[in-house]
Amino acid sequence: MSELKAELKVVEGSYAVAHAVKTCHPDVIAAYPITPQTHIAENLSQFNADGELGNCEYITVESEFSALSTLIGASATGARTYASTASQGLALMHEALFNAAGMRLPIVMTVANRALSAPLSIWNDQQDSIAQRDVGWIQLYAEDPQEAADMTPQAYKISEDRDVMTPAMICFDGFILTHVYEPVALLEEELTDEFLPPFNPEHILDPKNPETFGAFADPSIYTEFRYMQELGMREALKKIDPVAEEFREIYGRYYGGLLDEYRLDDAEIVLVAMGSIIGTIKDVIDEVRRDGIKAGLLKIRSFRPFPLDAVRKALKNAGIIVTLDKNISIGKCEGALCTEIKAALYNTRLDTPVVGYMLGHGGRDVPPEIIKKIINKATRSMKDGLTIESSYADLKEEFV
Amino acid sequence: MNQRSPKTQPLFAPGHRGCAGCCNAMAVKFILRAIGSDCIVATPTGCTEVFSTPYPESAWNVPWIHSLFDNIAAVSSGIESALKALGREGETKVVTIAGDGATVDIGLQALSGAFERGHNITYICIDNEAYMNTGVQRSSGTPYAASTTTSPPGKRSIGNPLGKKNVPEIMVAHGSPYVATTSVAYPKDVMRKVKKAVETRGPTYVHIQAPCTTGWGFDTHLTVEIGKLAVKTGLWPLLEITNGEITGVHRIRKKLPVEEYLRRQRRYRHLFTTPEGEEVIRELQEIADRNAEHYELEL
Ligand SMILES: Cc1ncc(C[n+]2csc(CCOP(=O)(O)OP(=O)(O)O)c2C)c(N)n1
Numbered sequence: 001m002s003e004l005k006a007e008l009k010v011v012e013g014s015y016a017v018a019h020a021v022k023t024c025h026p027d028v029i030a031a032y033p034i035t036p037q038t039h040i041a042e043n044l045s046q047f048n049a050d051g052e053l054g055n056c057e058y059i060t061v062e063s064e065f066s067a068l069s070t071l072i073g074a075s076a077t078g079a080r081t082y083a084s085t086a087s088q089g090l091a092l093m094h095e096a097l098f099n100a101a102g103m104r105l106p107i108v109m110t111v112a113n114r115a116l117s118a119p120l121s122i123w124n125d126q127q128d129s130i131a132q133r134d135v136g137w138i139q140l141y142a143e144d145p146q147e148a149a150d151m152t153p154q155a156y157k158i159s160e161d162r163d164v165m166t167p168a169m170i171c172f173d174g175f176i177l178t179h180v181y182e183p184v185a186l187l188e189e190e191l192t193d194e195f196l197p198p199f200n201p202e203h204i205l206d207p208k209n210p211e212t213f214g215a216f217a218d219p220s221i222y223t224e225f226r227y228m229q230e231l232g233m234r235e236a237l238k239k240i241d242p243v244a245e246e247f248r249e250i251y252g253r254y255y256g257g258l259l260d261e262y263r264l265d266d267a268e269i270v271l272v273a274m275g276s277i278i279g280t281i282k283d284v285i286d287e288v289r290r291d292g293i294k295a296g297l298l299k300i301r302s303f304r305p306f307p308l309d310a311v312r313k314a315l316k317n318a319g320i321i322v323t324l325d326k327n328i329s330i331g332k333c334e335g336a337l338c339t340e341i342k343a344a345l346y347n348t349r350l351d352t353p354v355v356g357y358m359l360g361h362g363g364r365d366v367p368p369e370i371i372k373k374i375i376n377k378a379t380r381s382m383k384d385g386l387t388i389e390s391s392y393a394d395l396k397e398e399f400v
Numbered sequence: 401m402n403q404r405s406p407k408t409q410p411l412f413a414p415g416h417r418g419c420a421g422c423c424n425a426m427a428v429k430f431i432l433r434a435i436g437s438d439c440i441v442a443t444p445t446g447c448t449e450v451f452s453t454p455y456p457e458s459a460w461n462v463p464w465i466h467s468l469f470d471n472i473a474a475v476s477s478g479i480e481s482a483l484k485a486l487g488r489e490g491e492t493k494v495v496t497i498a499g500d501g502a503t504v505d506i507g508l509q510a511l512s513g514a515f516e517r518g519h520n521i522t523y524i525c526i527d528n529e530a531y532m533n534t535g536v537q538r539s540s541g542t543p544y545a546a547s548t549t550t551s552p553p554g555k556r557s558i559g560n561p562l563g564k565k566n567v568p569e570i571m572v573a574h575g576s577p578y579v580a581t582t583s584v585a586y587p588k589d590v591m592r593k594v595k596k597a598v599e600t601r602g603p604t605y606v607h608i609q610a611p612c613t614t615g616w617g618f619d620t621h622l623t624v625e626i627g628k629l630a631v632k633t634g635l636w637p638l639l640e641i642t643n644g645e646i647t648g649v650h651r652i653r654k655k656l657p658v659e660e661y662l663r664r665q666r667r668y669r670h671l672f673t674t675p676e677g678e679e680v681i682r683e684l685q686e687i688a689d690r691n692a693e694h695y696e697l698e699l
Pocket residue numbers: 424445446447448469470498499500501502503528530531532533534539
């Protein structure tokens with residue numbers, strides 16, 4: 001989809017992201033080591049050591065909880081802020097995530113998606129960010145290192161918009177994307193400068209104009225504060241597409257806005273997914289289409305705000321919908337995309353079957369064959385009119 | 401969640417919701433009187449935050465932020481770093497005003513991190529010796545034998561079984577250039593030490609003992625008197641520690657027996673009504689005597 005005009009360099013995914021962060025001129029960075037995010041923090045440290053981050057303060061905090069907490073203070077003081085984390089680190093931030101969103105601080109953070117303990121796993125799935133669905137942060141999912149890098153200035157532009165003022169997570173799959181070496185067009189400082197205006201918040205901590213941040217709200221006013229966060233998200237929903245367009249104008253690259261489609265126009269079987277499995281799915285779709293199976297893909301880029309109308313529109317002609325989730329709500333045996341897509345179709349006149357598959361948890365590889373198998377099953381159940389409840393696509397029954 | 405506050409008001413305006421005789425309110429007033437308006441204050445969850453900022457009101461006429469209960473030293477670090485990065489460092493002091501629970505228990509890791517990194521902040525603990533905001537539960541700042549709602553006396557209990565954690569010493573061990581203990585009963589001492597702390601570069605720490613009328617159980621007009629008794633018995637020494645050396649000790653003219661302090665507070669009442677109480681009072685007297693000897697408190 002992207003028309004690259006810039007020079008490509010083979011770099012690690014984490015480097016591409018760190019480099020993108022550098023072009024956004026963050027004032028304060030706080031990060032803490034956790035695999036598979038660590039290379040982002042290390043690359044930024046090196047940039048800082050080499051004097052490439054200008055006046056930026058890089059705080060080597062004593063925990064992820066303090067990482068986000070320092071950024072809350074810094075952002076309220078008027079600084080553009082950046083953090084990166086994963087898994088346990090993101091979980092440790094949980095309380096502060098709500099707080100940053102509630103105080104309308106447009107912090108941008110990269111999440112190198114990783115499974116959660118126990119059992120301990122350093123490998124990829126998306127349980128960590130999905131578990132933070134309701135903290136009030138924008139959540140964007142990238143398909144490859146280039147998209148994760150390009151999303152960075154876009155995330156700042158969306159988050160810092162005066163009507164949005166909502167923090168954002170850029171989620172990209174740990175190891176699969178953080179550690180892969182790929183040709184990437186590194187962002188250029190002059191172009192990011194052109195694209196992204198300086199951070200200029202309306203309210204800051206400043207003795208010249210003393211303001212109170214983080215007052216407590218009794219039942220007569222709490223709901224309204226929460227609803228205003230919802231309104232901020234709605235503004236974000238309106239701005240994600242135009243910001244992606246503006247990015248295309250300046251950088252010449254485009255991935256879709258809230259969502260992206262692949263061979264969806266005439267698709268009977270529509271797969272819905274997020275993150276690095278998108279590439280694999282596209283390859284498989286090309287393959288099965290050669291056998292006459294009309295498969296297509298809906299790629300969710302913005303999970304929060306959830307693009308309800310756009311999703312409904314994209315799915316309206318589907319014969320069967322298949323969601324692929326790298327997360328599970330244990331006790332419901334369903335992934336978040338599955339739940340969201342089912343909910344999106346309800347209250348429409350559509351009665352399209354939705355089949356949920358969970359796969360690729362804890363770093364388990366998602367080979368094309370699994371996707372192919374899933375598509376074949378969907379083809380059959382579409383013909384038979386059978387409903388299939390959500391399940392694991394790659395479970396090893398013999399170990400259970 | 402931001403509100404403008406009128407500039408014509410004192411830095412900590414009256415009309416807040418603190419109890420009559422509230423030690424935290426007194427402490428905040430003294431602190432801001434010492435620092436002046438050119439500061440940014442960060443306060444964790446606790447009585448001070450709750451009684452001073454019921455939306456849409458705010459008692460604060462300095463820029464002020466509350467984030468969470470357990471992260472305030474990190475928030476303060478971030479404010480200081482942002483001022484540096486934005487070239488606004490200058491005269492603006494970054495000041496944390498936190499309760500004992502927020503400091504000595506749940507926020508201790510963040511506090512340690514902030515001091516280890518050497519941020520130019522002044523961290524002030526208003527130590528009312530329990531979690532007052534949630535209804536007087538024990539913290540590791542609660543002294544030995546004090547009754548709280550989670551350390552009640554009973555058949556198997558003489559009150560709080562554990563001693564008070566010495567956090568000022570912990571901050572000294574972090575290499576803080578200035579650490580002081582003081583008490584709301586000595587406003588001039590509070591103001592002098594706070595001023596010195598904010599004027600000293602680097603992470604500085606002031607620990608203010610603050611007798612809580614509600615939590616400790618005494619009449620609302622006695623806050624200062626009780627605070628003085630804690631000092632005069634030797635239970636709460638007023639100290640200054642500069643670059644690791646004791647450079648200031650508030651001397652006591654005539655050391656009083658701890659009983660005079662204990663007797664005035666509901667939280668120690670059980671010591672006077674149970675047979676075990678006598679022994680516990682002796683132990684508390686020993687603590688006071690050790691303080692007096694160690695810090696040479698007596699004139
Ligand atoms: C993570 C977390 N745990 C518990 C609480 C509940 N809580 C709010 S204030 C408070 C006690 C505050 O005690 P302290 O810091 O001593 O301040 P004080 O109210 O005594 O001035 C507690 C336990 C909370 N807000 N957040």
